[in-house]
Amino acid sequence: MEISQITAQLAMLTGHLHSSGSDDEKEIEKLQSAIANAILNQDPATIKSKEFVFEKSDLFLSTNIESNRLKKSANWQAC
Secondary structure, eight states: OOHHHHHHHHHHHHTTOOOSSHHHHHHHHHHHHHHHHHHHHOOGGGOOOOOOGGGGSGGGOGGGSOHHHHHHHHTGGGO
16 A cells, blocks of 8 residues: 555544544554554455445545644654
C-alpha cells in the first residue's frame, strides 16, 4: 500500500477523534502508528472486502476533519 493510501486510511480512522490534552494526543499518535504498522505488515491474502455502513456517512468525510489532525495523520511515519 502506498504512503498516501495509508495516510488517507489513518485520517479516516482517527481524524475525528478528539483529545482533551497532550496525553490523549500522544495516545492518538500511538494508535496511528499501530494502525500504520498493521497495514504495512498485513498479509494481502487475508484482506476481506467488506464495507461498513458508517463508512458512507458524511461524518467521515475528510472535509470534516480538523486540519491539525490531518497534519498529524500525514506525519505517522515520525511516530
